Amino acid sequence: MTEPDVVPARTPAEGGSTPILEVTNLTKYFPVKSSGLVRRTIGQVQAVDGVSFSVKRGSSLGLVGESGCGKSTTGRLITRLYDPTSGSMKFDGREISTLSNKQMLPLRSEIQMIFQDPYSSLNPRHTVGTIVGTPLRVHKMVPEKQVLKRVQELLEVVGLNPEHYNRYPNEFSGGQRQRIGIARALALQPKLLVADEPVSALDVSIQAQVVNLLQDVQKQFDIAFLFIAHDLAVVRHFCPEVAVMYLGKVVEIADRETLYARPHHPYTQALLSAVPDVKQAAVGGRRERIRLEGDVPSPINPPSGCRFRTRCWMAQEICARQEPPLLQIGKSHKVACHFAGEFGSMPTSPITLNALGVDGKGEPIAGASTSVEDFQKPGYADTWTDVASHQAASASMVGEGGIGAGMTDEQRGEGGQRR
Amino acid sequence: MTQTSTTTADTGAGNAPYLVVDDLTVRFPTADGLVQAVSNLSYTLEQGRTLGIVGESGSGKSVSSMAVMGLHDYKRTQMSGSIRVGGKEIVGLSNDKMKEIRGADVAMIFQDPLTSLHPFYSIGAQISEAYRAHNDVSKSAARTKAIEMLDRVGIPQARSRVDDFPHQFSGGMRQRAMIAMSLVNDPKLLIADEPTTALDVTVQAQILDLLQDLQRDFNSAIIIITHDLGVVAEMADEVLVMYGGRCVEHGPTKELLTHPEMPYTWGLLSSVPDVDSDTSARLIPIPGNPPSLLDPPAGCAFNPRCAHKDKVPGDLCATELPELLPGARGAGHLKRCHLANPDQIYEREVLPEIPLDLTPATDDADTIAPENRD
8 A cells, every 4th residue: 555645534343243245346247249150259248347345234235327337237146146257245254256056055045136027027827925935945944834824924024915825916016016026035034135126117106115115124134235226316215325336337335425415426426416306396497417428338348447438527538548446535435536526626637646556647657556456345444545635646646747638627518516 | 170279268378278188088998897097187288388297107197198199099999078289179080180190290209219119110211201201202301301300319420320220229319219200390299208217317317408408499398298206397387297097286397396285296295215305214105006997986086095084074085076176376276185275284294204305495496497488
């Protein structure tokens, strides 16, 4: 570590508990095959590329991002529905990324999943009793004779009539079906639930019912949640900690108060400013927002350096050369941006040069030491460097190269202002 | 066809409403019985204005708008009431006559652009077809028009993308292509049925911007159907809340969302979290499920889910359907509810528990942002 200005404040140990899930540098590439007889691999979809985070026991981490950012793939990697390309996943202290299917079997009961679409995730030819009872039978949780009793208990927990165990999914509404999916996930008393868009297919008035139910079961059974959703308001309501993903990478991760009140990554700022606001009715007209140009680039051939640079109003030369590391800039706040800062007062010179050991053009400086591994650690360190200190330390490293082309106000754009 | 423009009186404004829906009722006979999809719906919309229709699935919001497009099969649908577009009666119009209006005067943007675009035809061909159906022009002229429209809705390099197929476009670009197609004939009324539900928030913002820009340029009337109150708050001049096939509340956006008078609207407002609401507060869901339209509840359709029905004497909610009448806050704000003092109940009981802070802003906010009016 070469960080000169370490803020000495220490965080109290986080309740003394180890995280239930620690993901380090998780990567999933899907091969793209050529057409023809010999199907050679001609490229790779970099769906998840070096993601690190941790989920505390009984707590929730929210994963937000736009479609195609890799949040669902991450969820499926953790449940081992996909095999990771590389990286480590420690569940309850145990490495699960390399386990074979057979070794994985006993662990499957501890990591369960709730799916987005309650219409396609329940077998229409099975009764509710069979659907919820199957995990109990497979894992021999209870003797065969008690399966029905347990199923009825579970149905009661999720707010369904226990007498309805012999009905078929088509006899239930969307919200009720989602409750069946939740009962099935709860059957094995998991320690971690991966909820992939659990409410986005439901009507507004039903969404609140299901969100409340999830909060109740979390409290009752002390289950940790990885909550994947694109609805920023629901994620904020449910998760004390939130990670924002863009094109396979975590660009910002923080506790919800920090992330929603003081986002430091331009993408998080744009995302938050785009949420339509009911309160705008009192003012009339549209809210000012940050307008992003263009579409998300293809994950087969992502942009060099920072993946967001093609749509970023702050982007400079260094953004194309160097990938910004996920720097910890607060007690529980990490951000991956060369120009991280609060909206309206973002720094004009990169803050990451010191951490990366490069000069203002993004060329490595001989002799400068870096600590890349540190940026891939899940969770938060007890010590961190704030943005101002990073910037001061980096300013000395700009060197004769300067900071690429100086950025004018015009290039920066007028953007929007969050209220 | 009588082309006289009727009913200009009800708004009092100088310009006649472009769309008049009067006492519209739509019923579908099915094997299970008669589905009462829309009952006694009335509203008007002037050019250059935006109406937001809010409701859950099965509340009749899409069915009523498809009636305006004349998309229901007259043989299998029982429709009564009247829909007048630019003074022309649509209910009962023959399909050939309807074809002249549909796509030219009235256009629709559908929710899912992937299923609404034909996968075998190029984007350009589909837009040209819509143009040539109403304009007698050559294929090359129509193609030029298609490129112009794609460019207008912000597709980069429209000239080279015009021959692409729908699968080669991203979700946001497909929705833009849909909008280009619906605007190719400069429609005076645009119906957007959940135009952004399938899209990400940043793309949603782009599409909403686009709709507003186009409204400014063409002075079209827009009906935006959504379940997202945030979208309505930012886009619509007026809001119509539907429940169980009926309009339950109708009024100017600011008025309705700051002083809602119907318990269902309260429920909608209290069940969605907000990006800056208190996170420790619990969401207050509306209990129960939306009603079946085969056998709607007697009285007020919302009464089985309503938390305030005990405040109405004599079990009136379960026996008598409330009329859609102006509330205490003026003639522009209609509500279908028996509650005598909704404003008091809302302020005392609902507002303190609502997760979002909807306290009305000071009155100087009345200066509406310029993009809202021309």
